[in-house]
Amino acid sequence: MPRTPQSSTEPVIEIRDIEIEDLAPIFHLGERLFTADRWTTLHRTWDEYVPVELFHTDRETCLVATVNGAFAGFALGNLIEKRRSAWTYGYLAWLGVEPEHARHGLGSRMVQQLERRFIDAGARMVLVDTAADNEVARAFFRRHGFGRDEAHVYLAKNLTNEPAYRRRHASPRKD
Ligand SMILES: CC(C)(COP(=O)(O)OP(=O)(O)OC[C@H]1O[C@@H](n2cnc3c(N)ncnc32)[C@H](O)[C@@H]1OP(=O)(O)O)[C@@H](O)C(=O)NCCC(=O)NCCS
Numbered sequence: 544m545p546r547t548p549q550s551s552t553e554p555v556i557e558i559r560d561i562e563i564e565d566l567a568p569i570f571h572l573g574e575r576l577f578t579a580d581r582w583t584t585l586h587r588t589w590d591e592y593v594p595v596e597l598f599h600t601d602r603e604t605c606l607v608a609t610v611n612g613a614f615a616g617f618a619l620g621n622l623i624e625k626r627r628s629a630w631t632y633g634y635l636a637w638l639g640v641e642p643e644h645a646r647h648g649l650g651s652r653m654v655q656q657l658e659r660r661f662i663d664a665g666a667r668m669v670l671v672d673t674a675a676d677n678e679v680a681r682a683f684f685r686r687h688g689f690g691r692d693e694a695h696v697y698l699a700k701n702l703t704n705e706p707a708y709r710r711r712h713a714s715p716r717k718d
Pocket of ligand 1: 684
């Protein structure tokens with residue numbers, strides 16, 4: 544069947560390897576998308592070290608999406624090998640698409656490409672995690688065949704009422 548010629552106004556989407564120049568745009572998009580509004584998720588806080596460290600350690604599993612050559616999204620992943628386990632896992636740690644390009648398939652294309660890279664690296668399963676109330680992400684991941692949701696409960700304790708904390712922070716006596 545003859546291919547329909549693309550209209551000149553149709554945006555050109557590309558999924559490519561991460562490059563050092565992508566680190567600043569990734570960080571700034573992540574700052575807008577992953578706001579730390581709960582203390583219990585501080586262990587997964589977005590900061591500049593996230594893209595820098597993954598770029599340093601797991602560049603092969605970090606991808607960028609562009610629209611007409613301009614940065615438009617990222618997928619940052621890594622491989623997990625457990626001691627005493629024959630299995631290798633792929634972990635999609637962070638996925639983000641510029642809101643103005645949402646719902647145009649960029650996220651899907653990055654996830655599909657990342658899954659192929661995980662498979663090539665020997666992974667048998669890919670893991671993701673997201674906040675329980677992130678309905679968009681949950682719909683997105685379900686659409687891509689992710690299931691077996693496991694709830695994880697985060698607890699917090701205020702240490703400022705502990706005697707040891709009070710002793711440590713007691714104001715020095717004035718006399
Ligand atoms: C989740 C996210 C990456 C999706 O990227 P995207 O490029 O917009 O996704 P796609 O266009 O490939 O969407 C694929 C499918 O996911 C689902 N989906 C995506 N956005 C959705 C939305 N706002 N509401 C409901 N379903 C949605 C749909 O099934 C969609 O298919 P359809 O458009 O044919 O109905 C993007 O919304 C995002 O950056 N969110 C903020 C960051 C985040 O939560 N990241 C995930 C956890 S790290």
